[in-house]
Amino acid sequence: MKIKKSSLKQSFAKLSNTKVLVIGDLILDEYLIGSVERISPEAPVPVVWVRDEKQTLGGSGNVVQNLTSIGVNGIVFGRIGEDKAGENLERILLSNAVAKEDLVLLKSKTIPTILKTRIIASHQQVCRVDREEIIPLTKEEETEIIIQLKGKIKDASAVILSDYDKGYLTPSLIQAIIAVCNAEKKIVTVDPQVSHFFLYKNIHIMTPNHHEAGKALGKKLVTDAEIENACREIAKELTPDAMMITRGEKGMSIYERTTDLFYHIPTVAKEVFDVTGAGDTVITTYTAFVATGMSIKEAALVSNVSAGIVVGKLGAATVTQTEIEDALKNLGYLDEES
Numbered sequence: 001m002k003i004k005k006s007s008l009k010q011s012f013a014k015l016s017n018t019k020v021l022v023i024g025d026l027i028l029d030e031y032l033i034g035s036v037e038r039i040s041p042e043a044p045v046p047v048v049w050v051r052d053e054k055q056t057l058g059g060s061g062n063v064v065q066n067l068t069s070i071g072v073n074g075i076v077f078g079r080i081g082e083d084k085a086g087e088n089l090e091r092i093l094l095s096n097a098v099a100k101e102d103l104v105l106l107k108s109k110t111i112p113t114i115l116k117t118r119i120i121a122s123h124q125q126v127c128r129v130d131r132e133e134i135i136p137l138t139k140e141e142e143t144e145i146i147i148q149l150k151g152k153i154k155d156a157s158a159v160i161l162s163d164y165d166k167g168y169l170t171p172s173l174i175q176a177i178i179a180v181c182n183a184e185k186k187i188v189t190v191d192p193q194v195s196h197f198f199l200y201k202n203i204h205i206m207t208p209n210h211h212e213a214g215k216a217l218g219k220k221l222v223t224d225a226e227i228e229n230a231c232r233e234i235a236k237e238l239t240p241d242a243m244m245i246t247r248g249e250k251g252m253s254i255y256e257r258t259t260d261l262f263y264h265i266p267t268v269a270k271e272v273f274d275v276t277g278a279g280d281t282v283i284t285t286y287t288a289f290v291a292t293g294m295s296i297k298e299a300a301l302v303s304n305v306s307a308g309i310v311v312g313k314l315g316a317a318t319v320t321q322t323e324i325e326d327a328l329k330n331l332g333y334l335d336e337e338s
């Protein structure tokens, strides 16, 4: 499988004019980084002397970060609390090239911003502290979000549902969002939750990993044949244009429902440091490139190459256009003739 260089260049040229709407669960990731010099006199636990701290975008925010990195503008729908973490999350989103008018945040007085704090000493996680209340949106909030979505969707080329099952994407909101997207002829791509799996009807593509797809079907998905059967079974139920199952160190498999064809793409990762967020990179790059007019097969190849790059970096990492082009070229995926 190869990508024409002209097709890649055309997509690159279109990315800066492409807007992708990301809707889902926003999370603030916090890191407190230090060293352990002694054990606490209060309890048998280490005392971490904090020397550095940082906050980054997590959950659907990591999808936004991935969009920014490839030069695509995001429109962001999500919920934060009226708290310090919420202010920080908003500020980081704005600094990630999201325009103020493209940030459609529901600010809750009662539900806190989801904050996950990792305490790290000598490159090891000592513990993680989570602050979250998983409370579904109210019907009134959903109605308001759908009104806002109808106002914003015209500016978007595609919509990503980034579902972490933290209360924002309720079953009724998922269905209402898809209905709006279908009416406006905008493609919808979904990084699904197992609990919502069979709600994502009539979308463009869903990108579960093999564990999630297996859980949803109550089967283990290991071999190519098992993956193919699973794709067909899910696609029959949900009638998407295509179905993708990511397979960790085995890469990914894509099924095109309209042609009944499968593509099994092996991973291109040479060194694996941190697989965190690889799924976010897959859905972001796939969606952005399909939105520029690239074929399903080519966009999947780009997303697999992009994932292969981010797993070689630490943390929830991102890729750039240059890294994608260099990797495609070095891997022999680029057809330079055209």
Ligand SMILES: Nc1ncnc2c1ncn2[C@@H]1O[C@H](COP(=O)(O)OP(=O)(O)OP(=O)(O)O)[C@@H](O)[C@H]1O
Residues within 6 Å of the ligand: 208, 209, 210, 246, 247, 248, 249, 250, 251, 252, 266, 267, 268, 269, 272, 275, 276, 277, 278, 279, 280, 282, 304, 305, 307, 308, 311
């Ligand atoms: N251990 C690995 N070795 C090589 N490539 C990998 C590895 N893990 C992930 N990848 C690459 O990243 C892609 C997505 O990874 P994976 O299937 O783990 O998604 P995921 O479980 O949804 O990730 P996330 O942790 O972001 O939710 C794969 O299709 C593959 O290209």
Ligand SMILES: [Mg+2]
Residues within 6 Å of the ligand: 191, 209, 279, 280
């Ligand atoms: Mg995932």
